[in-house]
Amino acid sequence: MIGKRITHRTADGVRIPGTWRHAFINNGGHFFLTDLFIFADAIVDCWGLVTLEEFEEKLRSGWVATSFPEGAHASAHELAAWTFQGARSWHTPELLLAEVRDTIDQLNGRPDSTDRCLDAVDVFLADRTESNRAAARAAYLAIPETQRPYALGDMDRKDQPLQALLAGPGGVMESWSDEPLSQEAYDEAVEYFEERDGLIAEGASRMLVDGPEGSFAPSVHLYQTFSRRAVEDPGPAGLRDDYPAPVDVDGVTYPSVAHAYWSLSAAEPGARAAVAAAESSYAARALAADAVRRDGWEQARTAVMTRLLRAKYAQHPALAEILLATGDATLVYDDAGSGFWGDNGGRGRNWSGRLLELVRSELHARRAGIG
Structure with a gap:
């Protein structure tokens, strides 16, 4: 997710927008907390500019680390040093790569995995067949697991209504409960999306009272x-x-x-x-x-x-x-x-x-x- 972390680099006189996030580099068994820079042209800076394919290899090799052996030494440059004890990581190489791919889509204004999932949900709500539900569920599972709670932008319910809609009556919402989903809970999820869609449509049709927020003319x-x-x-x-x-x-x-x-x-x-x-x-x-x-x-x-x-x-x-x-x-x-x-x-x-x-x-x- 880009958030407010905006940066850029210049290539051949062209300003390439980017963002950054924290990551660990494993250099000879010593782990360094550093910044991972991601740019719109699918170039990643992890102690050197690499293509997305080269970045994937660095993830697979452990150069960009997502797991930390017990007792391994780590440091943040000129800030602190420590030893890993009972370390937990929320990422795997596959998850981090998927998040980076999403970030590149966002930097280019393209739909990311969350957008593709919500588009598939709209298709299902318009035509509630099991094949459409299966397609929407596959799109949901394509969202990096670390990002699924943010898919609806609702931090009170997180992705619970989304999981309920895709599980269907009698289905199981794996990260919320092992119990089969009741018809009542499913109907509540459908109602949630219908209300949400109404609010989105109302917001899209509402004219900006004070005009556009930014300049539409070239600088x-x-x-x-x-x-x-x-x-x-x-x-x-x-x-x-x-x-x-x-x-x-x-x-x-x-x-x-x-x-x-x-x-x-x-x-x-x-x-x-x-x-x-x-x-x-x-x-x-x-x-x-x-x-x-x-x-x-x-x-x-x-x-x-x-x-x-x-x-x-x-x-x-x-x-x-x-x-x-x-x-x-x-x-x-x-x-x-x-x-x-x-x-x-x-x-x-x-x-x-x-x-x-x-x-x-x-x-x-x-x-x-x-x-």
């Missing part, structure tokens, strides 16, 4: 530029803070948003004037770096930048049109000098991009007469 990457002069059609480069679009703030005209930002950050009036008059935004930043910062600047800087961006796009309608044309795209802003303002390959906070999206939303609202 727009605002790469680092060093524009010295304005051009007729700057494109996305015109959305950069350092683009030469003069902005008037409180009666002072600055060559760019970047000039205004760095000027306003300085405590001394003389330093502010020097920064405002700097030849370039790069020079303005350098001068500001040598100046004394205003008290409370760190806490106020996003508010200041928001005000400056509002002024820029109010005073430059052509640039506002470029910003509006990005729709609802995520704006990814590069800033080699700041991990606060820039995204910087996913390592920064992208505040410049986020504030541009805020101002863009305000422009859309104004155009639509909202607010």
Whole structure:
């Protein structure tokens, strides 16, 4: 299961999504607790990148361990060391491999073994023949045993209704009871699925009150530029803070948003004037770096930048049109000098991009007469 453990690797310039889970590596009889990385292209990193077939061999050979001999030594790198005594494992090589296969399906947005089982259950509920029940039961048994309790997403009942439905009246729910299933218990399971299907259908038909949760447009990457002069059609480069679009703030005209930002950050009036008059935004930043910062600047800087961006796009309608044309795209802003303002390959906070999206939303609202 992927959960919140999201990672990636880059192959030939392509970002490959992945996830990770804990696992033990048996290296010469010493067991190491480590992370097993699983990627969407069916590559697994278990102390080295291997294909899924090679990973299966490492499981069969015990290199990726699922059993632990009594008295064997183990360690977690630079954290702890211990000896196995009475160790229990919930996995076999087959189970772990099946979970990894499911994870690869999930990373690719494909149905995994649980999805295939629930699809087979839907077929059975629509046409309750014994052959359809047998097909659904086979699909249920194809779910890794460790994952079956999570199949319904109901941690109160776990997979009890699923087992009851597939066992049928007089059948046996192996992990719940050795007693034959009563007609009443079976009817309760059928009712459970009918109610569940109704809730799912209702949820699917319900419109999102507030619109989609994520952006449906491709991201727009605002790469680092060093524009010295304005051009007729700057494109996305015109959305950069350092683009030469003069902005008037409180009666002072600055060559760019970047000039205004760095000027306003300085405590001394003389330093502010020097920064405002700097030849370039790069020079303005350098001068500001040598100046004394205003008290409370760190806490106020996003508010200041928001005000400056509002002024820029109010005073430059052509640039506002470029910003509006990005729709609802995520704006990814590069800033080699700041991990606060820039995204910087996913390592920064992208505040410049986020504030541009805020101002863009305000422009859309104004155009639509909202607010």
